[in-house]
Amino acid sequence: xxxxxxxxxxxxxxxxxxxxxxxxxxxxxxxxxxxxxxxxxxxxxxxxxxxxxxxxxxxxxxxxxxxxxxxxxxxxxxxxxxxxxxxxxxxxxxxxxxxxxxxxxxxxxxxxxxxxxxxxxxxxxxxxxxxxxxxxxxxxxxxxxxxxxxxxxxxxxxxxxxxxxxxxxxxxxxxxxxxxxxxxxxxxxxxxxxxxxxxxxxxxxxxxxxxxxxxxxxxxxxxxxxxxxxxxxxxxxxxxxxxxxxxxxxxxxxxxxxxxxxxxxxxxxxxxxxxxxxxxxxxxxxxxxxxxxxxxxxxxxxxxxxxxxxxxxxxxxxxxxxxxxxxxxxxxxxxxxxxxxxxxxxxxxxxxxxxxxxxxxxxxxxxxxxxxxxxxxxxxxxxxxxxxxxxxxxxxxxxxxxxxxxxxxxxxxxxxxxxxxxxxxxxxxxxxxxxxxxxxxxxxxxxxxxxxxxxxxxxxxxxxxxxxxxxxxxxxxxxxxx
Numbered sequence: 211x212x213x214x215x216x217x218x219x220x221x222x223x224x225x226x227x228x229x230x231x232x233x234x235x236x237x238x239x240x241x242x243x244x245x246x247x248x249x250x251x252x253x254x255x256x257x258x259x260x261x262x263x264x265x266x267x268x269x270x271x272x273x274x275x276x277x278x279x280x281x282x283x284x285x286x287x288x289x290x291x292x293x294x295x296x297x298x299x300x301x302x303x304x305x306x307x308x309x310x311x312x313x314x315x316x317x318x319x320x321x322x323x324x325x326x327x328x329x330x331x332x333x334x335x336x337x338x339x340x341x342x343x344x345x346x347x348x349x350x351x352x353x354x355x356x357x358x359x360x361x362x363x364x365x366x367x368x369x370x371x372x373x374x375x376x377x378x379x380x381x382x383x384x385x386x387x388x389x390x391x392x393x394x395x396x397x398x399x400x401x402x403x404x405x406x407x408x409x410x411x412x413x414x415x416x417x418x419x420x421x422x423x424x425x426x427x428x429x430x431x432x433x434x435x436x437x438x439x440x441x442x443x444x445x446x447x448x449x450x451x452x453x454x455x456x457x458x459x460x461x462x463x464x465x466x467x468x469x470x471x472x473x474x475x476x477x478x479x480x481x482x483x484x485x486x487x488x489x490x491x492x493x494x495x496x497x498x499x500x501x502x503x504x505x506x507x508x509x510x511x512x513x514x515x516x517x518x519x520x521x522x523x524x525x526x527x528x529x530x531x532x533x534x535x536x537x538x539x540x541x542x543x544x545x546x547x548x549x550x551x552x553x554x555x556x557x558x559x560x561x562x563x564x565x566x567x568x569x570x571x572x573x574x575x576x577x578x579x580x581x582x583x584x585x586x587x588x589x590x591x592x593x594x595x596x597x598x599x600x601x602x603x604x605x606x607x608x609x610x611x612x613x614x615x616x617x618x619x620x621x622x623x624x625x626x627x628x629x630x631x632x633x634x635x636x637x638x639x640x641x642x643x644x645x646x647x648x649x650x651x652x653x654x655x656x657x658x659x660x661x662x663x664x665x666x667x668x669x670x671x672x673x674x675x676x677x678x679x680x681x682x683x684x685x686x687x688x689x690x691x692x
Contacts, residue, residue: 245435245611250446250453252430252461256611257445258437263603266316267341267438270334270608271351272615274433275426278330278401278465278535285409287422290373292326292333294419295354297368299361306337306354310347313339322601330402331464331536331617336609338602341439345448348434352452355427360416369412377411385528387481388654392488392542395475395652396533401465429453430461435612438604464617467537469494471650474560478657484546485556486526486654489515489563491571492533492540495646501539501620503639507574508532508541510583510636514570515543520559522548536617556653564649575644578637584629587622 245258277288296307304312310324318338325336335355339347380386390406397403432453436445469492491511496504509532516525529544545563547556597606613619624632 245437248446250449252458253449253453254433254615255446255449256433256435256615257442258607258611259440259442260437261439263438263607265341265439266338266602266604267344267436267440268339268602268604268608269337269344269347269351270435270437270605270612271337271355272433272435272612273333273335273355273427274331274431274462274617276329276332277404278467278537279426280401280404280422284418284422285405286377286411286414287419288333288426289328289377290369290411290414290419291423291427292328292335293368293373294357294360294365294423295335295351296324296326297364297372298354298357299364300353300357300359301350305364306350309350310337310339313343313347315340318600318602322598322605329535329616330397330404334612334616336605338605342441344436344438344440345444348445348448349452352449352456355423355432356456357420357423360420362416365416365419369414373411377406381407382481384481384483387479388486388488388544389529389531389542391477391479391654392490392652395477396469396471396490396492396540396542396650397467399470400467402467402535402537426460427456428458428460429456430458433612433615435608435615437607437611464536467494467535469538469648471648473564473649474651474653476653476655478655480657482654482656484656485551486529487523487545487547487556487560487563488529488652488654489543489545489567490533490540490650490652491567492538492648493643493646494538496539496643498620500639500643501618502622503635504539504643505532505534505620506587506622507579507636507640508539510579511567511570511574512541512543513583515541515567518570519545520562520566522551523559524548534618539618556655560651560653563651567649568647571640571644571647575637575641578633581629581633584633584636587632588624588627588629 245256248255248257275288280287297305299305299308307320307324311320314323316323323338327334335351337347337351380390390404394403394406434449471490471492491508493504512530512532516527516530519525523545526544526546529542531542533540533542547559551559594606594610614621622632627635
């Protein structure tokens with residue numbers, strides 16, 4: 211694929227990630243009951259055989275290993291491993307991605323026929339082919355996930371083209387850069403910190419990627435969702451043969467995460483043209499049974515915070531997000547100043563954001579959400595509307611079922627619940643966790659250097675800048691220059 215389609219693939223992955231944590235009500239076009247679940251060894255297979263989409267079929271595979279399983283010296287390895295699955299010619303001369311394109315005769319863009327996404331708790335793989343090709347697609351997918359070796363020529367080509375341009379987008383785009391910088395700030399000191407900015411992806415060696423995949427990929431961490439017109443017996447037979455040859459260990463093991471958020475921090479980013487104040491709220495104490503309630507409450511809080519920006523600011527609609535994973539729940543809301551502000555003014559606003567956000571959460575804990583805030587969650591919501599028009603319907607179906615297997619995505623069961631009961635349940639959940647919530651503000655300033663350097667706090671950054679300015683003036687005066 212050319213770099214441009216690969217960036218489209220990156221954006222599609224981001225869209226799917228956001229769909230997995232929508233700000234709208236949770237519902238899907240296909241219910242869990244429409245899929246059959248079987249186990250092959252310790253691999254979960256979830257299937258829906260139907261001819262309503264013609265002869266097409268899709269695979270949505272989840273490997274329960276991502277950035278959170280990387281060791282300190284393995285920056286980018288989870289992401290590079292995702293690409294390796296598609297680009298490493300393991301079975302024959304054709305890599306998995308090339309084979310998928312050849313197997314299709316449709317006009318669907320290549321980047322919609324196969325794609326991947328690397329998260330903190332998982333890596334997902336999407337494949338769409340004619341239904342009769344599903345058994346071979348599954349075999350090739352397993353070969354890609356568990357390679358005997360990594361072809362260096364193919365590896366170098368991928369890492370210096372698609373991967374390089376993709377990482378460049380993530381660390382230089384005006385919207386992607388502050389989002390990823392905030393994530394590194396929010397998850398600093400935890401296994402979820404990706405170190406995107408500190409290590410060039412071109413320095414990642416294939417030996418490191420191979421070690422990561424051999425250590426973290428296993429059949430017990432694999433979930434495969436199939437949807438479309440395919441032969442179930444042939445698909446299961448192909449999986450039985452493939453899964454039997456790969457290791458069962460290690461079993462799923464979420465990383466231990468302890469958030470330690472500084473109240474205020476600052477960063478300079480060359481990709482950013484205007485200052486931003488990025489407010490984050492999170493908790494690492496949410497019990498599994500409360501994830502759905504807290505996530506829903508965070509959506510409501512995010513809506514309030516976005517609609518009530520501080521004076522002189524507007525909410526940035528492209529930088530609003532829920533922060534969901536297996537070990538923490540939270541939100542991100544970003545604000546842009548309407549006019550140019552002095553550093554002191556930006557500092558004052560940054561320091562005022564967290565107290566204002568605490569009032570919003572406290573009000574939810576004391577008074578609960580309004581009926582207007584709760585009602586949309588009880589209405590049917592067509593999640594298919596969030597996909598691009600030419601996205602294969604089989605892929606949409608597989609994804610909407612597969613998202614339920616993604617760690618940290620636990621939607622509420624709303625069957626038979628009333629607005630009053632839901633409001634009370636959300637209020638009680640916020641009241642229980644209000645004390646464990648942590649608040650942080652990252653001030654993002656346009657920078658002149660490409661180095662990411664998060665300061666201890668805005669106050670310290672201002673002192674350093676002021677001292678530098680004074681020093682330069684004194685040196686200029688001594689030299690007799692203006």
